[in-house]
Amino acid sequence: MITSTVEDYLKALFLLDPNGKKRIATGELAKATNVTPGSATAMIKTLAEAGLVRHRPHYGVQLTTTGRNLAVHVVRRHRIVELFLVKILGMDWGEVHNEAEKLEHAVSNEVIERMDALLGHPTADPHGDPIPNASGELPRRSLTQLSACNEGDHVSVARIHNQDTEFLKFAEESGLLLGAKITISSKSEHADSITLLSGEHKVTLGLASACRIEVEHA
Amino acid sequence: MITSTVEDYLKALFLLDPNGKKRIATGELAKATNVTPGSATAMIKTLAEAGLVRHRPHYGVQLTTTGRNLAVHVVRRHRIVELFLVKILGMDWGEVHNEAEKLEHAVSNEVIERMDALLGHPTADPHGDPIPNASGELPRRSLTQLSACNEGDHVSVARIHNQDTEFLKFAEESGLLLGAKITISSKSEHADSITLLSGEHKVTLGLASACRIEVEHA
DNA sequence: AAGTTCCTTTTGAGTAATCAAAAGTATAAT
DNA sequence: ATTATACTTTTGATTACTCAAAAGGAACTT
Structure with missing residues (x-):
């Protein structure tokens, strides 16, 4: 089962290295997910057993294709929700991040696709962060x-x-x-x-x- | 901490008896929350300790004022979300219940109040179920x-x-x-x-x- | 090569929830 | 008044997390 905790770890790994080239240190992941290093190690083991990450002890961790795919969709959900909260509900762009942190685990694909359509298939959220499309591809911009x-x-x-x-x-x-x-x-x-x-x-x-x-x- | 599981139990108690007059049997609550009777007993104990329900063993359970208040707001969130999904996102009224089951635990007050305003402070959801107002009062209709x-x-x-x-x-x-x-x-x-x-x-x-x-x- | 430091992993324990099955209680039936 | 039934509660185990602190590994300095 993909719990929302698992989604948070995957998302953190993705955000730490969107291209999936680097090896991420346990401590880095722990900091990003706000847990102790021991908790991160334990979770890395679980993720590795589920085939969502590759891990070599004392070396580092990396998303697998499956893991990256899940992660990128969590990010898509997060960013569409953020934009939705600002554009449709008129919320302040500074407030929506925390809100989206919760909603990204609760909204279904169906809802996300409807929000996406309502927003006109946007490519960036209120902070300018790129929104992956439904196939999980990130739009490229040269910034x-x-x-x-x-x-x-x-x-x-x-x-x-x-x-x-x-x-x-x-x-x-x-x-x-x-x-x-x-x-x-x-x-x-x-x-x-x-x-x-x-x-x-x-x-x-x-x-x-x-x-x-x-x-x-x- | 009010977990989403606690919210589900409170909501179930509220829906089984919106007026809070009856005593609810453990088995009834268990059926409504889709758990075994043993699990319901355990949770009832937790809720009683937190002051959210009154419980007399082998007799029945009832929401306290605090518990009812929390429950009614969960119901409010649920019903506003349902209406929102139908009216704003154009979803089918038959699909939205399960969606709202998840979202009711994830949306903040702020989001609910904004949805409420966007919908024009509605008094019933897509199934005709009454929407409690922000103070927790249920609109009355004679049906x-x-x-x-x-x-x-x-x-x-x-x-x-x-x-x-x-x-x-x-x-x-x-x-x-x-x-x-x-x-x-x-x-x-x-x-x-x-x-x-x-x-x-x-x-x-x-x-x-x-x-x-x-x-x-x- | 030995030591120190920094980071990671392991260990042990706790919380919040679950279930299956055993034990207990209340009510109704004889 | 005893017994049967139907429900409730307790018990013991499991899952999915969490932390604090002990133990272990890698790498840099001397």
């Missing part, structure tokens, strides 16, 4: 991390890689909404910061935050 | 069981008390949809059946089925 942009670049915000409600509130107040057109006014590796103009707003971000924002060149 | 109607009565279908997908499909095909205007053409206690006219359709029902349909006099 750049904001931290990699240079002075004078004109770009638009395409993805905000941070589920923290407080950060999202800050982003919103700074005019860093999805699709916002911004100009890089200065960048300093030494000061570890980047300053940009977004409409009326002048915002300075640390590079650690800036690398969680992805942009599209105009 | 009659179809089985209690007499020859010549003109009534309209107001509630279908049966969650079985097959029965609902049959009802739909027989023109027994919510709001349908029907005329009782004959009734026989001996034959245990009632015959009615619904538009073009002439339908004969056993009284056992007929008492699961409630109607409103015109």
Whole structure:
């Protein structure tokens, strides 16, 4: 039986490495799923027995094709639900992540496909995260991390890689909404910061935050 | 912690006796929740310790005010979700019950209140079952069981008390949809059946089925 | 090569739920 | 008043998780 706990572990593995190339450390998985390393080891064993992951002790773990397929559909459900909550129910994009964490395990395929149709088969959720299609394929976009942009670049915000409600509130107040057109006014590796103009707003971000924002060149 | 299993037991108790007057037998509860009597006994103990039910061994169990309050909100979530699935996502009314069984434990208050508003604060779900309001009060309607109607009565279908997908499909095909205007053409206690006219359709029902349909006099 | 550190795995124990089957209780029937 | 029946409760075991803490393995430093 695929419990919702199992779905959470699979999803975590997928999000830690969407391409399925790396080996994931037990501790990394434990951190991502908010359990102790011992719990992660135990679950990895269960997943390996079910053929959902490959595991070599003290080396690392990796999704199998079956495991990846399940994981990608959990992510699809999560992201469609998020978009649905924002677009149809009018919820705040900062609140919907936690809500979707629960719903992703409860909604059926039928409901997801109907939401998908109602939303016009979207390719990205309210944070700009790509929505896998019904066959489990991820749409490809060529995005750049904001931290990699240079002075004078004109770009638009395409993805905000941070589920923290407080950060999202800050982003919103700074005019860093999805699709916002911004100009890089200065960048300093030494000061570890980047300053940009977004409409009326002048915002300075640390590079650690800036690398969680992805942009599209105009 | 109120687990979704606890919610299911509370909901079952509520549905077995919405007014909270009767004492419910362990076996009845076990049947309603699809567990063995032993499991029900164990859970009753847990619920009693949490102050959600009153229990006297070998006598019966009853919701406390706290328990009833939780239960009524589970029912509210269930029925709003059902209506939402039919009205907004266009699903078949026969399919939505099982879907809602899962979602009732996963949707937050916030989502429910938004769905409620989107639906225009409805008072009944797709089966005609009353939707408790946000304070937990059930709307009152004076309905009659179809089985209690007499020859010549003109009534309209107001509630279908049966969650079985097959029965609902049959009802739909027989023109027994919510709001349908029907005329009782004959009734026989001996034959245990009632015959009615619904538009073009002439339908004969056993009284056992007929008492699961409630109607409103015109 | 030995030691230290960091990470992973194992072990033992707990919680929340389940079932099957044994034991107990209440009611109704003789 | 005893017995039969029908239901309820208890008991013991199982599953799917969880954690804390002990034990083990890999790799880097000296």
